Amino acid sequence: MHKLVLSVLGKDRPGIVAKVSATLAALGCNIEDCSQTILQTEFAAIFIISNREARPLGEVERSLREELAESGLTARIKPMEENGGNSTTETFLPFVVTTKGPDRLGMIAALSGAMAELCCNINNFRAIVRSGQKREEMITIFEISLPGTVELKTLKERLETVARSFALEVSVQHSAIFEATNKI
Amino acid sequence: MFSDREVLSTLEMIKSENLDLRTVTLGVSLFDCCSDDAERFQENIFRKIVGLASQLVGVCDEVGEKYGVPVVNKRIAVSPVATVGAPFSTAQLVEIARVLDRAAKEVGVDFVGGFTALVEKGFTRGDRALIEAIPEALAVTERLCSSVNVASTRAGINMDAVWLMGKTIKRTAEMTAARDGLGCAKLVIFANIPQDIPFMAGAYLGIGEPDSVINVGVSGPGVVNQAILRARRENSDISLGELSEIIKRTACRVTRVGELMGREVAQRLKARFGIVDLSLAPTPNVGDSVGEIFQSLGLSRIGVPGSTAVLAMVNDAVKKGGAFASCNVGGLSGAFIPVSEDLNIAAAAADGYLCLEKLEAMTSVCSVGLDMVALPGDTSAETLAGIIADEMAIGMINKKTTAARLIPVPGKKAGEKAVFGGLLGEAVIMPVRCNEACHDFIKRGGLIPAPIQSMTN
Numbered sequence: 105m106h107k108l109v110l111s112v113l114g115k116d117r118p119g120i121v122a123k124v125s126a127t128l129a130a131l132g133c134n135i136e137d138c139s140q141t142i143l144q145t146e147f148a149a150i151f152i153i154s155n156r157e158a159r160p161l162g163e164v165e166r167s168l169r170e171e172l173a174e175s176g177l178t179a180r181i182k183p184m185e186e187n188g189g190n191s192t193t194e195t196f197l198p199f200v201v202t203t204k205g206p207d208r209l210g211m212i213a214a215l216s217g218a219m220a221e222l223c224c225n226i227n228n229f230r231a232i233v234r235s236g237q238k239r240e241e242m243i244t245i246f247e248i249s250l251p252g253t254v255e256l257k258t259l260k261e262r263l264e265t266v267a268r269s270f271a272l273e274v275s276v277q278h279s280a281i282f283e284a285t286n287k288i
Numbered sequence: 289m290f291s292d293r294e295v296l297s298t299l300e301m302i303k304s305e306n307l308d309l310r311t312v313t314l315g316v317s318l319f320d321c322c323s324d325d326a327e328r329f330q331e332n333i334f335r336k337i338v339g340l341a342s343q344l345v346g347v348c349d350e351v352g353e354k355y356g357v358p359v360v361n362k363r364i365a366v367s368p369v370a371t372v373g374a375p376f377s378t379a380q381l382v383e384i385a386r387v388l389d390r391a392a393k394e395v396g397v398d399f400v401g402g403f404t405a406l407v408e409k410g411f412t413r414g415d416r417a418l419i420e421a422i423p424e425a426l427a428v429t430e431r432l433c434s435s436v437n438v439a440s441t442r443a444g445i446n447m448d449a450v451w452l453m454g455k456t457i458k459r460t461a462e463m464t465a466a467r468d469g470l471g472c473a474k475l476v477i478f479a480n481i482p483q484d485i486p487f488m489a490g491a492y493l494g495i496g497e498p499d500s501v502i503n504v505g506v507s508g509p510g511v512v513n514q515a516i517l518r519a520r521r522e523n524s525d526i527s528l529g530e531l532s533e534i535i536k537r538t539a540c541r542v543t544r545v546g547e548l549m550g551r552e553v554a555q556r557l558k559a560r561f562g563i564v565d566l567s568l569a570p571t572p573n574v575g576d577s578v579g580e581i582f583q584s585l586g587l588s589r590i591g592v593p594g595s596t597a598v599l600a601m602v603n604d605a606v607k608k609g610g611a612f613a614s615c616n617v618g619g620l621s622g623a624f625i626p627v628s629e630d631l632n633i634a635a636a637a638a639d640g641y642l643c644l645e646k647l648e649a650m651t652s653v654c655s656v657g658l659d660m661v662a663l664p665g666d667t668s669a670e671t672l673a674g675i676i677a678d679e680m681a682i683g684m685i686n687k688k689t690t691a692a693r694l695i696p697v698p699g700k701k702a703g704e705k706a707v708f709g710g711l712l713g714e715a716v717i718m719p720v721r722c723n724e725a726c727h728d729f730i731k732r733g734g735l736i737p738a739p740i741q742s743m744t745n
Contacts (some may be wrong), residue, residue, distance in 0.1 A: 245295050276357035277357075281298060282290050283356040284545055284547070286290065287542070288613070
């Protein structure tokens with residue numbers, strides 16, 4: 105059975121998930137996996153769905169767009185790639201990279217660029233603005249997969265160089281330390 | 289996926305609240321090094337320690353880097369030297385102390401413990417030779433630590449050993465007089481000594497322990513203190529029961545850090561993982577103090593009325609949190625109150641809030657005992673023995689570990705300052721009441737019998 109990936113964006117309000125899921129059910133599409141988040145006033149969600157009645161992609165897309173446009177939501181749909189797009193057998197180690205410091209243009213590009221150069225996949229990323237003692241500061245949290253072929257020291261050195269140029273404090277820690285202290 | 293709060297609270301513990309792995313201690317059994325030839329014995333122990341511990345510092349640093357939690361001290365604990373070195377003379381045991389010190393330097397650890405005798409019921413010839421060797425051994429080495437167990441709940445108190453240790457402390461202080469009696473800071477007298485303490489100066493590898501074992505000591509008084517302060521900010525009416533729960537939960541989180549890292553160090557060194565000892569062990573740094581916890585719980589200073597109750601609550605909550613976090617909790621696990629090693633406690637003693645008698649009362653509910661207490665240099669050996677006997681009695685009767693690490697600072701009087709340096713800190717010398725008042729009792733010697741185990745009222 106073909107799987108489809110649906111993304112939905114729009115201003116957050118009650119009833120968005122109900123509207124999307126009802127529309128999908130009417131099209132015979134089953135939701136297999138879903139993640140949603142709200143950033144400030146904006147809603148975003150990604151759905152993995154199975155097209156049980158094998159309707160043409162164009163039909164599903166048209167119906168969803170029409171139904172959701174009424175609610176001010178933007179929808180995009182595409183076929184899901186085999187193996188979820190990640191077919192490598194290489195081993196990865198889970199690390200958490202955290203930075204703290206002033207919010208400056210280009211810092212996230214520089215940090216994520218350094219990770220990309222070392223083939224680190226970002227599995228989860230958040231940026232939070234927090235009021236510090238003197239001024240507002242930006243905290244970023246990247247949960248990444250570090251390839252087994254890349255030394256931790258190399259990643260740390262690379263990120264510390266970036267952090268210095270943006271006056272950030274950076275920490276790189278194996279995720280097990282967060283597991284140990286929080287998940288009991 | 290972790291929540292922002294989870295990531296940030298863990299980071300806060302490490303970066304701002306001084307959470308660290310205070311010590312990773314590799315236990316090394318010396319039983320298979322035994323020989324009646326002193327030189328061969330020395331070669332054997334040097335080879336075995338260096339063989340097993342050569343990677344210890346490097347591995348600890350790598351694991352610390354991986355988790356972002358510093359491993360502050362790397363140490364070695366060996367089998368009790370009085371037992372494995374039983375055939376040797378005092379002079380030969382001093383040479384063995386030098387070899388242990390050299391091995392510690394060779395592998396880059398900061399302390400090696402186990403210059404130890406277990407004499408709660410009586411002495412062997414080796415025990416006597418070792419105790420006689422302690423003053424010189426501690427004077428000629430830098431990294432050696434020594435301990436003597438003189439009492440237990442099952443055996444009673446060996447008062448001959450107590451008296452002997454009073455004299456040994458005096459001699460040790462005299463032999464390190466130029467450094468304010470620093471040798472005594474590396475000598476602990478115990479009741480009910482645990483076999484798996486990772487903390488110095490009491491660490492040794494017990495006779496029932498495996499050939500090589502990793503025991504870790506986690507600290508974190510700053511983490512506990514900040515958790516209490518946060519809870520009080522959020523709820524100004526919070527009760528002691530609720531605060532105890534917060535201490536327990538915090539202790540649990542901290543213990544899990546120790547277990548995670550200790551297991552990894554053990555696996556990489558191909559040693560057994562032994563225990564994690566969660567002890568609120570202060571350092572002479574602001575924000576890393578047990579004394580501050582007393583103030584956060586509502587006392588003006590440690591030592592005022594209410595201090596024993598606070599310590600009882602904190603010590604118990606720490607133990608409960610540790611026991612919930614891991615089934616491999618051991619060592620001392622609780623709250624330490626070492627006077628010179630804690631800025632806040634040292635200041636309370638200097639300002640007169642904390643006297644020797646109150647400190648002794650508090651040791652009935654803390655996890656160790658009279659720790660790093662600087663006393664006037666003219667305190668007699670008999671009085672030191674009397675103080676030790678009191679401390680041992682608390683441990684014997686209450687079925688708990690107690691210890692005495694007393695430093696009669698040569699040439700200095702009560703109110704003057706003794707400086708030991710580094711983690712050992714500095715402290716104003718506490719006055720001793722009624723010096724010379726227990727000589728007849730101490731010199732009587734013999735064994736104070738073990739207490740009855742029924743009729744516990």
